[in-house]
Amino acid sequence: xxxxxxxxxxxxxxxxxxxxxxxxxxxxxxxxxxxxxxxxxxxxxxxxxxxxxxxxxxxxxxxxxxxxxxxxxxxxxxxxxxxxxxxxxxxxxxxxxxxxxxxxxxxxxxxxxxxxxxxxxxxxxxxxxxxxxxxxxxxxxxxxxxxxxxxxxxxxxxxxxxxxxxxxxxxxxxxxxxxxxxxxxxxxxxxxxxxxxx
Numbered sequence: 001x002x003x004x005x006x007x008x009x010x011x012x013x014x015x016x017x018x019x020x021x022x023x024x025x026x027x028x029x030x031x032x033x034x035x036x037x038x039x040x041x042x043x044x045x046x047x048x049x050x051x052x053x054x055x056x057x058x059x060x061x062x063x064x065x066x067x068x069x070x071x072x073x074x075x076x077x078x079x080x081x082x083x084x085x086x087x088x089x090x091x092x093x094x095x096x097x098x099x100x101x102x103x104x105x106x107x108x109x110x111x112x113x114x115x116x117x118x119x120x121x122x123x124x125x126x127x128x129x130x131x132x133x134x135x136x137x138x139x140x141x142x143x144x145x146x147x148x149x150x151x152x153x154x155x156x157x158x159x160x161x162x163x164x165x166x167x168x169x170x171x172x173x174x175x176x177x178x179x180x181x182x183x184x185x186x187x188x189x190x191x192x193x194x195x196x197x198x
Contacts, residue, residue, distance in 0.1 A: 018046050064198060071196055074098055078190035082174040084112075084166045090124060093174050094192045095161035103198030106132050107150035108162040111189040112139075113175045120167040123147050125192065127156035144175075146189070152197070162192045 004022075006015055011028035018024060018036025024046075026032035033049040041047070054061035060071040076094040084091050098104060108125045119139050125132040133151035153160070166172045177189050 014044075014048070015046060016044075020045075062196065062198060069102070069196070072098075073193065073195040075191060075193040077188040077192075078174060078176050081176065082164075084164060084172045084174065087168055088165055090122075090163040090165045091174070093162040093164060093190055095159040096192060096194055097159040098156065098194050098196070100155055100157060102196045103152060103154045104156065104160070104194045105150070105152055105197050106160055106192065106194045107148070108192040109146060109148040109190060110162055110164050111144060111146050111175050111177070112164065112166075112172055113144045114139075114166075114172040117168075119145065119172055121145065121147065121172070122165045122167070123149060124163045125149055125151060125160065126163070127153060127160055128158040130156065132160070154198070160192060160194050162190070 006018070006022070006024040007027055008015070008024070009027045011026070013026060015024035015034055018034065020036045020038050022036040024034040026034070030053055034046050035049055036045055037047050039045050054068045061068040062071050063069070074096040076096045078094050082091055082093060093110060094108075106125050108123075110121075110123050112119065112121055120136070121139070122134065122136045124134050130153055132153045133149040135147055135149045137145060137147050139145035164174050174190055177187050
C-alpha cells in the first residue's frame with residue numbers, strides 16, 4: 001500500500017490521522033518530521049522524529065526524558081572565618097541549595113589556617129546525607145593547608161555543603177583568605193560550586 005507523505009507550511013501544526021509508518025513534514029522554521037505510530041505507543045497516533053532545537057535564549061541546555069533542561073550552576077564562598085572548635089566533629093562551611101532534582105558535578109576547596117603542632121583535617125562535600133566525596137590530609141606545623149575535592153550526586157535531599165573536621169588541633173580555622181595582602185585580594189579561597197550535568 002502506497003502512502004503519501006503529508007506536508008504543511010503552518011508552524012506548530014502536528015498532523016492528525018496518520019497511518020502507522022506514514023510521514024508528515026512541517027515545512028516551517030524549524031522544520032519538523034512526524035511519523036504515524038500505533039495508538040498503543042502514543043495516544044496521538046504520531047511521534048516527532050528527532051527533537052526540536054533548544055530555546056534560543058543564550059542559556060546552555062541538557063536533554064533529559066524528552067525535554068530541555070537548563071544547564072544551571074551555582075556557587076558560594078565562605079564569608080567569615082569558622083573556627084573548628086570540637087575534635088572530630090564536622091563543621092559546615094559554604095553551601096548552595098540546588099533543589100532536589102538532577103545530577104550535579106560538585107567541587108569544593110577548603111583553606112585551613114592554624115598554629116601549633118601538625119594538623120590532621122577531614123573535608124567532605126555532601127547534602128547532609130549522601131557523601132559526595134571525602135578527603136583527609138595532614139599538614140606540618142604552622143603552615144596553612146588547602147584541600148580540594150569533587151564528585152557527582154543525583155537528586156540531593158538537601159543543600160550541597162562543604163564541611164570540615166579536625167583531629168587534635170582546636171586552633172584550626174576555615175578561612176575566607178589566608179593571603180589577604182595580595183592585590184587583588186583573594187576572597188573565594190574556601191568555596192563550593194555545582195554544575196548540573198543531567
